[in-house]
Amino acid sequence: MTTLSRRGLLAAGGAVVVAAATSACSVKEPSSSSGQKAITFLTFETPNLTPAYWDAAIKRVTGKNPDIKVQKLVSPTADGRTDYAKQLLTSGQFPDVMIAVSPAGFAEAGALYAWSPAELKDFVYPTANPIKGKYYQLPANTQTIPPVYYNKPMFAEAGITTTPTTWAQLLTAAAALKAKGRTPFVVGGGKDAFASAMILDGIVSVDIYGTTPDWMTRRRAGTVKFSDADFTAALAKFADLAAKGYLKASDVSRDYAATEQAFLDGKGAMYPMGNWFAANADGKSHSFEIGVFNLPSADGRTVVPAYTGGGMIVSAKAANLDTAKRFALAFQVDKTQLDASVKADGLIPAIKGYTPPSTVGPVYRAGYDLYQQAVTKNEVVHAFRWETADDGLLPGMTDKVDAAAQDLITGRKNPAQAGAYLDAEWAKAGG
Incomplete structure (x- = not known):
């Protein structure tokens, strides 16, 4: 899932983000002598999205981009990942890349990178989830x-x-x-x-x-x-x-x-x-x-x-910002990764030209077809x-x-x- 306890982390919401954004910095391993550039990547784990799933996904990107070195971070709870990101921001440890973390509050505080139209060209709904006219989260999949x-x-x-x-x-x-x-x-x-x-x-x-x-x-x-x-x-x-x-x-x-x-x-x-x-x-x-x-x-x-979104957000203050952006985009549009997300988490990738593998199971296929019928008939609304x-x-x-x-x-x-x-x-x- 994007299954998203929040309890006991932070209760102050967006105000905490605003207060901390100006002083926060990314925490990362230094770039290696081999020329690699290091980034931190915040993930979360669920019964579907296991440690092995994330490790394989990261390896697929770094295998094609050997100059990228990724330090994986894991939210203590699946549902509390946004609050955990807030906690890391206030402590000066804001990750470079995060997935399925709500951009609300972070974006308004200037903590996130705003994607350009050219960078969003491969996404079906490039204008999904605007915050004050800008787009901070890759609209990677529909649920x-x-x-x-x-x-x-x-x-x-x-x-x-x-x-x-x-x-x-x-x-x-x-x-x-x-x-x-x-x-x-x-x-x-x-x-x-x-x-x-x-x-x-x-x-x-x-x-x-x-x-x-x-x-x-x-x-x-x-x-x-x-x-x-x-x-x-x-x-x-x-x-x-x-x-x-x-x-x-x-x-x-x-x-x-x-x-x-x-x-x-x-x-x-x-x-x-x-x-x-x-x-x-x-x-x-x-x-x-x-x-x-x-x-x-x-x-x-x-x-x-x-809901279409749920993809990567990138820290505006990442020391290796270009590397963080390149990792995020490569992760989100990789065909093998998209197929893996369908199999592991039942996602409906919102990437142009993508179709699920013919080997998907009957429950996924039934739900996918219900959604596609609704799209055709203009019957889709936001998910409250x-x-x-x-x-x-x-x-x-x-x-x-x-x-x-x-x-x-x-x-x-x-x-x-x-x-x-x-x-x-x-x-x-x-x-």
Whole structure:
């Protein structure tokens, strides 16, 4: 994944970045006497993206560019990589290259290199995720967030013969599954709190962005709020799933890896998760056939939330800046690396002319085809919570969305309280 605990690292958000940017410097090994130029590269690890995956990816680039020497850094947690980058910045150890780290806050503080149009020529969406008119993160891949993966035998057992296309049909399916003693939805949380919010992310994307695509831009302008009726209705829709027992409050303590494994072990019928799950759906052992469908809208209209970005960002103050840029671009457009990212993390590379290998698994192929159909029909919207630019959440707010989702699942907050909480946190974040 780009599965992204943040807890305990930094709570100050973008303000910390602004305060530190002017004095931070990169930490790196000195260039070697052989003429190599050294850079530091911040990665993260997940069940999909193992140390071996990153080591092989780095070696592919350095094998073709022997003058580049890479020191790999690893975030202590997968979900906390952006906060870890902030921590490194404040301590004067900002990496030269980072992957899947949100540029928000860093870019505004002048800590990041802005890519030129010529450098972005190989990307399908070169103008994705602008920050004040500039582009700081390579728009390397697309992720749909969240499709709904489901256990086909459990659906059949419950008498569900077609996948839901409306919210009412989804609720009917959940009721039928619960009647058979099955947990309808697998959710998680723990140190990877985003796993609690996946369904909520999808509801907001489909219900709100589906009718008001620029809702987040309006939120930044202060013309809409989280406590408004439409957003509160989305919160209520999510809370209703927990109230009906279609997901378990006790599961919010389960981390991402355990959540994925719970679905693969047959502990629930539906698993709303980013399309990165397709890699393990096709590659990990399980005893049932997995299908996938789009999270339904109220009226059956197809709305597919997606995020394009997630690629490399480069420190503007890297001592070997040209080398850092060359490494980042070479990493992102290498065909072998793109194929590896498809296999390991279920990504949809947003590189011109790229097509996935014919050997991809059936779950990946099904999700890929759903996305391509949505692109053709202009049915794609931003994925709420996952945006990283001027039309995204303010720095630090993703944690607050995750916390609100957990509070709705456990009943600690009702929808109105959750909306008010998000508005209050937004104000604290500078909105």
